[in-house]
Structures are given as structure tokens and as C-alpha cells.
Amino acid sequence: MSKSPCYPEPLAISEGCELWHCADCNSFHIRLGETSLHLSHERFSALASTLRDGIQGLNALYGEREVVEHLRRGIHH
Numbered sequence: 001m002s003k004s005p006c007y008p009e010p011l012a013i014s015e016g017c018e019l020w021h022c023a024d025c026n027s028f029h030i031r032l033g034e035t036s037l038h039l040s041h042e043r044f045s046a047l048a049s050t051l052r053d054g055i056q057g058l059n060a061l062y063g064e065r066e067v068v069e070h071l072r073r074g075i076h077h
């Protein structure tokens with residue numbers, strides 16, 4: 001065997017959403033419901049900062065406490 005297998009470690013696990021990191025190939029695995037994503041370190045950084053910006057945008061629009069409520073219930077319009 002020339003290739004070493006992936007040994008991803010769980011970083012965060014919540015209901016329906018899991019984030020794993022593989023130090024071997026420095027990649028991230030996201031499992032979200034039926035969807036599974038395999039992301040390079042760069043893509044994961046882009047995703048993380050986009051999510052952070054999105055949450056900040058929500059905070060700016062609705063205020064922090066309401067955002068927490070929205071995220072808990074799911075965002076409806």
C-alpha cells in the first residue's frame with residue numbers, strides 16, 4: 001500500500017451535522033443530513049469565513065438574541 005488511509009477525527013458533532021478533520025491530508029469532512037462534503041483546507045476556510053460573515057449579517061439585521069432563536073427553530077420567512 002503506497003497511500004496512507006484517512007484517519008479523520010471528529011471536531012464537532014451535532015444532530016444531523018458532523019465536522020471531521022483529517023490531519024493526514026489536511027482536509028475536512030462535513031456530513032450534513034444526506035449530504036457529505038470533502039473539503040480542502042482552503043475550501044473549508046472559505047466556508048467557515050462565509051458562515052461567520054453570514055451569522056454576523058444576521059446579527060446586524062436582527063440582533064444577537066433573536067438570531068440564536070432563529071437558528072434554534074430554523075429560519076422561516
Ligand SMILES: [Zn+2]
Pocket residue numbers: 005006007008022023024025026027
Ligand atoms: Zn486524509
